[in-house]
Amino acid sequence: MIRPMFGHRSKPKKFDMPLRYYDPKEDEKRKQRIRIKTNQNRHRAQNIRVVIYALGLALVIWVIAVL
Numbered sequence: 001m002i003r004p005m006f007g008h009r010s011k012p013k014k015f016d017m018p019l020r021y022y023d024p025k026e027d028e029k030r031k032q033r034i035r036i037k038t039n040q041n042r043h044r045a046q047n048i049r050v051v052i053y054a055l056g057l058a059l060v061i062w063v064i065a066v067l
Helices: 024-034 041-066
Strands: none
Touching: none
């Protein structure tokens, strides 16, 4: 507690990371295991839904403004 007042700072801990070598086959196996099958059409359906909601909201606002 008193040491920081005299200019001493804590030093980072030493860390020795074990060396690992890149193995393309193992990396491909890992990608295949982690890969999740997704449906690509879902993104397009969400965009259409957002556009429909926006048009509906604009129609409601226009009706309120006209009346």
